[in-house]
Amino acid sequence: MATGGGGLNAAAAAIGMESIPDGLRIAEEETPSTGSSQSQINDNNSRVGGYIDCGVHITCFSEVSNNGTLHFQIIRLHKQIYAWIGCNSAKFGHLYAAAPTRPNNTVSVTSLLGGASDNTGSGIARRLALKTGLNVIVACNIPKNSPMLEADAEKKLVQKLINLGYTRPKSDGTSS
């Protein structure tokens, strides 16, 4: 089985990372290969929690529940949020895109890779776009016919988004 490290370095080498002159590299960081932190926020340029004016924020965390281990990865770009939800594995899963569309900011969702006939993940993408008001791209490998797991994952993901300040404030008084 190919190791993750070798493959990632191959991908990095393929885009010529090693040949980028040091003067051009503004900032660089990498996940540590060991560590037991549950929540890990890699801050590129600006601090998390305030107004994010530039930079990319990557948040990775895992939650163990009765139904299995859920892994979450949230990448906050300036105008878009990418989220990956892994259920017991690090497979990429199916990819969905959701965005608010005219009129009335109703949200449209489409599947990009896989997942044409099942809805696991597409509902999550749609509700994330509703809550954040941003375009969202969601990759999710939760198995089909697991509504409890899907609901659990969505709840944890939304809670983290609220903690990070990426969601719009709710009107029912919940603090964000």
Place this chain on the structure above:
Amino acid sequence: MDSSLSGQAFPVRHKNLSVDIKGHKTDIILCSYDDHFLVIATQIGSMGTILHARKEEGVSIHPTFNVSVVFGKRDEPMLVACARQLIEHMSNSGSSRPLVLALGLRDHSVVQSQ
């Protein structure tokens, strides 16, 4: 109910860097999943056009690749060429995992894409 995974690293490794290309700040994110690589290169604050590139199963010596745009601009051949070049480099480096490439570029000229 919720407990941290003691002693276990997050299963997805990622690398995050920022470079300056022709005056535009470009954020590059590399993520390694079990069965895919995700590469995001953005200058516009969003993932932009998303492409999927994979190596075809085959018995010939020279592998063939399938590259397609799954989201975004479908009329920019340099994006497809970029994904094609990238998947070939990765395949030559020994990895046969498919690639999901997100390019949010301001300028689609030849020099920029490389």
